[in-house]
Amino acid sequence: MLGIGDDCAILEPTPGAKLLVTTDMLMDGRHFRLDEDGAEAVGYKAMGVNVSDIAAMAGVPLAAVVSVSLPRVGAAEIARGLHAGLRRMADRFGVDLVGGDTNAWDGPLVVNVTVLGEATSRGAVLRSGARPGDVVCVTGPLGGSLFRGRHLRPEPRVKEALALHEAIPIRAMIDISDGLSSDLGHILEESGGLGAVLDLDRLPIHSDARDLAEEDGTPAYLHALNDGEDFELCVAIDRDDAILLRNLTGLHRIHPVGEIVSEPGLRLRRNDGSMEPILPAGFDHLRGVEA
Amino acid sequence: MLGIGDDCAILEPTPGAKLLVTTDMLMDGRHFRLDEDGAEAVGYKAMGVNVSDIAAMAGVPLAAVVSVSLPRVGAAEIARGLHAGLRRMADRFGVDLVGGDTNAWDGPLVVNVTVLGEATSRGAVLRSGARPGDVVCVTGPLGGSLFRGRHLRPEPRVKEALALHEAIPIRAMIDISDGLSSDLGHILEESGGLGAVLDLDRLPIHSDARDLAEEDGTPAYLHALNDGEDFELCVAIDRDDAILLRNLTGLHRIHPVGEIVSEPGLRLRRNDGSMEPILPAGFDHLRGVEA
Numbered sequence: 001m002l003g004i005g006d007d008c009a010i011l012e013p014t015p016g017a018k019l020l021v022t023t024d025m026l027m028d029g030r031h032f033r034l035d036e037d038g039a040e041a042v043g044y045k046a047m048g049v050n051v052s053d054i055a056a057m058a059g060v061p062l063a064a065v066v067s068v069s070l071p072r073v074g075a076a077e078i079a080r081g082l083h084a085g086l087r088r089m090a091d092r093f094g095v096d097l098v099g100g101d102t103n104a105w106d107g108p109l110v111v112n113v114t115v116l117g118e119a120t121s122r123g124a125v126l127r128s129g130a131r132p133g134d135v136v137c138v139t140g141p142l143g144g145s146l147f148r149g150r151h152l153r154p155e156p157r158v159k160e161a162l163a164l165h166e167a168i169p170i171r172a173m174i175d176i177s178d179g180l181s182s183d184l185g186h187i188l189e190e191s192g193g194l195g196a197v198l199d200l201d202r203l204p205i206h207s208d209a210r211d212l213a214e215e216d217g218t219p220a221y222l223h224a225l226n227d228g229e230d231f232e233l234c235v236a237i238d239r240d241d242a243i244l245l246r247n248l249t250g251l252h253r254i255h256p257v258g259e260i261v262s263e264p265g266l267r268l269r270r271n272d273g274s275m276e277p278i279l280p281a282g283f284d285h286l287r288g289v290e291a
Numbered sequence: 292m293l294g295i296g297d298d299c300a301i302l303e304p305t306p307g308a309k310l311l312v313t314t315d316m317l318m319d320g321r322h323f324r325l326d327e328d329g330a331e332a333v334g335y336k337a338m339g340v341n342v343s344d345i346a347a348m349a350g351v352p353l354a355a356v357v358s359v360s361l362p363r364v365g366a367a368e369i370a371r372g373l374h375a376g377l378r379r380m381a382d383r384f385g386v387d388l389v390g391g392d393t394n395a396w397d398g399p400l401v402v403n404v405t406v407l408g409e410a411t412s413r414g415a416v417l418r419s420g421a422r423p424g425d426v427v428c429v430t431g432p433l434g435g436s437l438f439r440g441r442h443l444r445p446e447p448r449v450k451e452a453l454a455l456h457e458a459i460p461i462r463a464m465i466d467i468s469d470g471l472s473s474d475l476g477h478i479l480e481e482s483g484g485l486g487a488v489l490d491l492d493r494l495p496i497h498s499d500a501r502d503l504a505e506e507d508g509t510p511a512y513l514h515a516l517n518d519g520e521d522f523e524l525c526v527a528i529d530r531d532d533a534i535l536l537r538n539l540t541g542l543h544r545i546h547p548v549g550e551i552v553s554e555p556g557l558r559l560r561r562n563d564g565s566m567e568p569i570l571p572a573g574f575d576h577l578r579g580v581e582a
């Protein structure tokens with residue numbers, strides 16, 4: 001039904017069954033540092049980033065298969081740690097670990113997780129449904145996830161997405177893995193080449209971003225816009241629904257940060273009304289590639 | 292429904308829908324040599340070994356997701372080659388490439404494929420259903436798959452498995468990826484600790500195994516028993532059904548090679564009736580691992 005280009009693929013193996021599939025590969029030195037973080041944290045993250053992709057479709061995660069390439073030295077202990085971390089995250093979300101492929105080699109640790117889930121009767125939420133006038137919201141403060149290792153402890157917003165999707169129609173959704181500027185950029189692109197204006201003073205900035213800013217001199221709001229691996233959700237909802245949401249209790253707090261506009265491009269609006277373009281500067285999976 | 296320990300996991304996301312899931316990770320230097328084999332061959336093999344796992348359950352492959360870690364240098368060209376190979380195999384079996392995850396790093400090429408399939412109305416065939424007295428058959432000649440690169444060109448026996456499963460009940464099945472001795476060993480173990488006697492003169496030996504034997508001095512029949520990556524199927528069927536099969540035309544030729552016995556262990560019977568134990572010596576995924 002839906003192939004490459006969203007957080008998950010959607011399959012309909014039998015009529016009425018909407019199956020979600022997502023896969024992510026994590027490599028030592030790229031998504032984690034085995035010697036510093038430990039195998040348990042790696043397993044926890046590897047499962048979490050995939051569950052987060054199911055959340056981004058407002059789906060329910062069901063089952064996972066895991067492939068690993070273990071460094072030969074210490075393979076058994078690494079495998080035990082990985083498994084413990086994978087299980088700990090999987091158990092939190094009722095995900096069954098149903099199979100896998102275990103290898104050893106002379107290279108660094110590589111972990112691949114594929115998670116299957118299902119859409120609810122309200123359907124899966126795609127990246128492509130945003131419309132001009134929609135309110136852009138995020139589910140939590142952003143930026144600096146690398147600073148204190150928060151990127152290793154994703155909090156997949158499965159329940160939050162399901163509750164929100166139950167309360168109002170979500171037009172478009174994505175999880176923030178590459179950075180808000182990049183990921184909102186995907187929504188804008190997939191929704192037909194739209195733009196968005198974000199309000200600087202409404203951007204929820206994580207304390208990690210502020211602390212990192214003090215250390216590296218990059219303004220905290222740029223960390224909030226461009227750092228990846230927050231694993232919060234970015235959603236586009238109708239303006240009227242956004243007003244409705246304010247009066248609903250019991251929902252996870254969501255932060256309106258701006259609006260979708262028809263003019264392409266991403267811009268930041270300051271308190272005084274002045275605008276500046278935001279250049280997507282989030283995580284590029286192929287950064288440093290030489291042709 | 293069925294977790295770790297068969298060729299695929301079986302899920303039932305909605306009542307009546309039997310979904311098969313399998314995943315395999317292939318690493319440069321371990322399952323292929325990128326510089327010698329080329330990226331296209333790697334993609335073709337990576338998809339093929341997964342489709343073969345679906346065949347081993349008598350399932351129909353449907354869709355695949357692919358994750359890759361590309362070496363930075365030449366990443367774009369490698370990605371194109373991989374994709375062409377993945378697509379060529381996928382197209383042969385009607386598999387949709389529905390999603391994936393592309394990364395670049397300083398390490399060697401790693402490719403992970405997850406294939407989803409579905410069981411037919413006759414159900415999925417497990418490894419665990421063999422009984423003493425069953426006939427053990429294989430779908431083709433074995434051994435020496437590394438000698439001329441045949442391991443790069445798997446012929447997943449999807450149609451053969453479906454036709455056989457339609458004709459007679461298959462008690463147990465596995466695809467020969469680690470070597471007949473190891474893979475039949477899995478059937479014996481999963482079927483409750485049974486044994487098998489294989490007849491030396493009925494073992495179909497691949498010409499690659501004979502040629503390799505001349506070169507390395509290891510008898511050809513040991514290559515047929517222990518070499519991996521033939522991707523033929525090993526099946527256990529009722530003796531009466533085996534007789535029935537002889538009179539059925541239009542089926543792929545299957546080779547009876549021995550029988551299941553209640554005494555544990557794998558033995559080879561020579562022409563003169565003498566027996567010798569077969570020690571599983573097939574591919575060990577964790578060979579060389581240091582604790």
